[in-house]
Amino acid sequence: MSQLSTIPKPRRNVELVLLLLALAVGIGANMLVGVDQEKAFDTDFWFQSSLLALAALVFHVVLRIRAKYADPVILPLVVALNGLGLAMIHRLDAPGDDTGNNQLRWTLIAMAVAIAVIWFLKDHRILRRFTFISLAASALLLVLPLIPGISAGEILGARVWIRLGPMTFQPGEIAKITLAIFFAGYLSSNRDLILLAGRKIGPLQFPRFKDMGPMITAWLVSIGVLIFQRDLGSSVLFFGLFIVMIYVATSRISWVVIGVALILGGGFVASKVFSHVGLRIDGWLNAFTDEVYGRQFGGSFQIVEGLFGMANGGLVGTGLGQGRPNLVPFSNSDMIIASFGEELGLIGLFAIVMMFLLLFTRGFRAALGTRDAFGKLLACGLSFAIALQCFVVIGGVTRLIPLTGLTTPFMAAGGSSLLANWIIVGLLLMISHTARGPVDTTPLPPAKGAESKGIDTPTEAVKHL
């Protein structure tokens, strides 16, 4: 209540200062990798630095105009993470490679799209109108990589890419957002129904079977992704996203119990039936056996090399440009966390993970602050998706859980991931803008069935949501 009784402040100047700090981190890192490779301050460096800074400042100005109450910490955090990712990708580029500049191109595209989302959407609640269109879009996006002609075929065991001219694109990354919009829209409309009916077993109230429809749908989507796209990471991510959103919508822990049971059951069967899942798990449990380490496909070479790299970094790291992260396969994409661990050490990785932690915390904060159920569900789902994705990636790299093919948000080389995550940032900024903005003080019209005491103050209305 108290946070709403004070007069809202835009805090855009705070954002500007933090943004300059974030740019200093990213550009400074890029400069250091250049120094150690004796190509400091070359044209690439100036080109990359100035474009990144320019894009960040444009984003900042757009926020001043369109969403001036947006959370001032989110953009600087993301710019810092993105800048660090660019620096590491630039550092890992062998002579002649152009991954760094390519990543910069995608960063600029992604930021432009996020700006467009903020500029044209104006209010996130409009998205609620697209609930079922989002469902259709999700289905389309997930099916695209399986359609001959559009599909880029099987790359590294997974079928998640499509071909767009000379480039490949991973539509599943965007499906993460459209699915979140669908779940948020569907659940905010139907949560009362799901909430009221049900059977109590012990302390848990279980839903009626017919209300299980969306849950079954989500489960089928996840299993479908696992079977047809062979993408364990995305499968876990989609399902985790849904469980959290239905839990938040209903506050029923029983959904979580059912969901976790379903995914464990599905996962267990999948590990027995599908060799790609079984291999992942074998590569995790038996990573240090000769057979698994030496296996040509699906072995543990990648994860073990990553662990060696991080162990080499130790507490303080070798310093940017001083380690040998390029010994690890996919050191600039799936394994970029291991590259940071080696060169920046545990301290550097803690800082990076802490930035992710702050980022999703600000997202949850926006979910708490916004007044509409749709916004709450969407912000909470997207924030949790960022956290879960970090957990799956970093947990996989550190051998806490089996390694899957998910990307580290904002850091890993890859256009689709950058684009999707920047759109998420755009949405979170917009939701935080309504969350932190001035409350419309005109009395709310009585909601259907609500008692008249519910309209005393707007803050009470917030509490009821």
Next chain:
Amino acid sequence: MNQAIRNSWVAAIAMFALIFGALSYVQVVGADDLKANAWNKRAILQDYCNDRGAIIVGGTPVAESVEGSETCKFQRTYSQPELYAGITGYFSQNYGATGLEVAMNDQLAGSSDQQFLDRIGQLFLGNQPKGASVELTIDPKIQQLAYDLIPDGQRGSIVVTNPKTGAILAMVSKPSYNPNLIATQDPTAESTNINELVKVPGINLNQSVSGPTGELLAPGSVFKLVDTAAALSSGKYNKDSELPNPAEMPFPGISYKLPNYAGGNCYTQNTASFAFALQQSCNTPFASIALDLGRDAIAEQAKKFGFGENLGDQLKLDYALQGFPDDLDQPGLAQSAIGQKDVRATPLQIALMTAAIANGGVQMSPSLVKTLRSPDLRVLDEPQPTALRTSTTPDIAKQITEWMTSAVSQGIARGAAVPGVQVAGKTGTAELGNGLNNSWFTGFAPSNNPQVAVTIVMEGVDITTGAQLTSPNAKKIFEAVLNK
């Protein structure tokens, strides 16, 4: 709803707590294990292009870092590659390192504890890291002589030590290889070369499983020295004991009979004194000692000579070890007592046994490193001779020395005799079952004041070749060391 959002946030925080834990484990708690993992090439690669300390023999570097390419500033080269390969090992970009290159990597790379202060200095002065140089106990002339005494194409090893200090004066084996082929900075050449090298028969690039330190061979009759020491220390036997010496030793219930060697003089008498039995290397007296004392007594004495035991921390190189076998039936024990059956020892192990006898029963730690010097030539470490273990009493050692001396002066080790010097020696011929033998000589000189111990093994030779390549070669080494 807000409570559920907070709970979701707590769940996310819990996942991140796990991440923080996992990262701390990998990068700090478990990092040493990961760094020590055999698959981890980083430690070696970290140093690959740095200026590494030299390995020096008699003032001449046998392994040193010279100027390399622009991207990799230093290149490891070996000036006498084949001669020292078994000691230096190689230092490769993609295949790691072996020999002293890996065993003394910390010192050579400059990252050992002894060089801590130097590193601090480098940090402030901004100097490139430079490793310490390692000067070996090897005598280059003896090393060369020993190497030349093994004919090309012959598999064999020679170990020459100073029994009083444990210093290794020469340690060679053939076939050898050229470590420069694997240390090259050209990765294509490197992998081509290593694939060629592993095809050469008898070559194993890892000295911990081949050569004097790594190859486990049947010792044959040189193992009778263990039986002798066990017999004398048991109290049941003394220097005047008469031992049974039948031409063949039968065993109850089986047709196998353990024979004396047909070519010698053993058949001339049915009992033998210790001196005669050792001089002529008769089999049945020692088999009967082993059967009398039992497996444990022989195993215990072998252990005291270092069989299957740790060889101290001065050797630096990895080595193979194997104790006296367990679970022996009577014929098995009798055969093991004469160094056949499953008894195995490295040439270095036999050399250490002999050195212990030469040094009054005290086995010195074998050592390869004479001095460790910083780049500015300060002595960082100078290992002193240290006793490793007591193998037997001075009296027993003296008695065995006397008999080994008569084996050279009047027995079958005659070829090792050096005019004007008392030489103690023992030969061995371990049958390989295909008509060929591993032919051994182990001994020291002078008997009354041992300066040098020599152990030679030639593998897969016939009796005549074996006799020519062992004792007479030992004589040449004794002369070379003593006449200096």
